[in-house]
Amino acid sequence: MTAFHQITAPRGNIIDGAGYAKALRDRLAAHVANLKNAHGLTPCLVVVIVGEDPASQVYVKSKGEMTQAIGMESRTIRLPDTTSEDELLKLIDDLNRDPVVNGILVQLPLPKQMSSLKVIDAINPDKDVDGFHVSNAGKLAVGLDGIVPCTPLGSLMLLKDAAAAHGDTLAGKNAVIVGRSNIVGKPMAQLLLNQDCTVTIAHSKTKNLAEVCRGADILVAAVGRPKFIAGDWVKDGAYLIDVGINRIEIDGKGKLVGDVDFDGAKDRALAITPVPKGVGPMTIACLLNNTIKAFCLQNLFPVPEGV
Numbered sequence: 001m002t003a004f005h006q007i008t009a010p011r012g013n014i015i016d017g018a019g020y021a022k023a024l025r026d027r028l029a030a031h032v033a034n035l036k037n038a039h040g041l042t043p044c045l046v047v048v049i050v051g052e053d054p055a056s057q058v059y060v061k062s063k064g065e066m067t068q069a070i071g072m073e074s075r076t077i078r079l080p081d082t083t084s085e086d087e088l089l090k091l092i093d094d095l096n097r098d099p100v101v102n103g104i105l106v107q108l109p110l111p112k113q114m115s116s117l118k119v120i121d122a123i124n125p126d127k128d129v130d131g132f133h134v135s136n137a138g139k140l141a142v143g144l145d146g147i148v149p150c151t152p153l154g155s156l157m158l159l160k161d162a163a164a165a166h167g168d169t170l171a172g173k174n175a176v177i178v179g180r181s182n183i184v185g186k187p188m189a190q191l192l193l194n195q196d197c198t199v200t201i202a203h204s205k206t207k208n209l210a211e212v213c214r215g216a217d218i219l220v221a222a223v224g225r226p227k228f229i230a231g232d233w234v235k236d237g238a239y240l241i242d243v244g245i246n247r248i249e250i251d252g253k254g255k256l257v258g259d260v261d262f263d264g265a266k267d268r269a270l271a272i273t274p275v276p277k278g279v280g281p282m283t284i285a286c287l288l289n290n291t292i293k294a295f296c297l298q299n300l301f302p303v304p305e306g307v
């Protein structure tokens with residue numbers, strides 16, 4: 001009976017975040033080359049890292065390399081973890097005033113003597129390439145054009161692409177985001193709401209979390225706990241975005257895993273992001289995207305199509 005047509009689409013399509021990010025970086029490299037030709041100016045991103053957190057060091061190095069690889073200028077400022085909040089605020093003030101600097105990223109988390117909200121608030125919103133400043137968060141909430149946080153932006157690009165690959169769109173779908181952080185959960189909710197999804201933000205106090213997740217056509221996991229989302233929490237045919245990047249030890253070896261039990265979930269999901277090579281590389285590509293956008297807006301150049 002079923003031999004003539006396939007009733008369900010194939011499951012377990014693994015989204016190639018690394019490949020998508022590479023394609024995005026190639027497009028951005030072309031924009032950078034065009035901007036240099038047209039104006040003789042190069043976008044410049046400054047990354048500030050306070051302290052010696054080993055994971056942060058790895059990300060910061062990779063951000064710097066990818067910034068240079070697409071032809072932009074990268075500067076990294078390393079400060080000791082004994083730096084005072086006032087010293088960091090003074091540095092941000094200098095970077096805000098420096099016309100050569102187009103983007104400022106202060107790597108989080110910060111040492112405990114600092115208030116990250118206060119530090120982020122000190123960054124000129126036009127240079128806030130993370131999109132974390134209240135001004136950019138507010139613009140996203142009311143539908144004005146601003147700078148959108150990198151991880152949610154990259155996740156949305158992957159979701160739209162996965163839906164398009166199935167001849168589908170995001171409008172009207174039930175989206176469940178597990179995690180309510182200012183840097184992922186909340187902005188992700190705003191973006192999906194703007195796509196006409198019906199959005200639920202679940203968190204540690206949510207009742208019947210498994211049931212809530214089972215209702216999701218789109219499930220975004222952003223809790224920061226390894227394999228927290230079990231396979232049987234995933235609806236058959238859901239789109240699954242795993243934002244988690246957790247370093248765990250298996251048989252004495254370090255391994256990177258997401259917030260989703262990938263092996264348990266992959267045959268249920270219509271499309272799923274892996275960890276690594278899923279959302280992570282998109283986060284960095286979107287940071288480069290945001291830096292180019294900030295550069296254009298600061299110089300009153302038209303923002304290139306798609307940026």
Ligand SMILES: Nc1nc(=O)c2c([nH]1)NC[C@@H]1CN(c3ccc(C(=O)N[C@@H](CCC(=O)O)C(=O)O)cc3)C=[N+]21
Pocket residue numbers: 056058059105106107108109130150245256275276277278279280281282283284
């Ligand atoms: N102000 C600020 N902005 C950030 O965007 C920010 C931050 N602070 N603090 C730390 C987190 C973490 N983050 C990652 C970005 C890329 C990968 C990434 O590319 N991961 C690779 C694997 C890398 C590896 O092997 O460790 C992957 O998932 O394939 C991971 C993590 C940005 N963050």
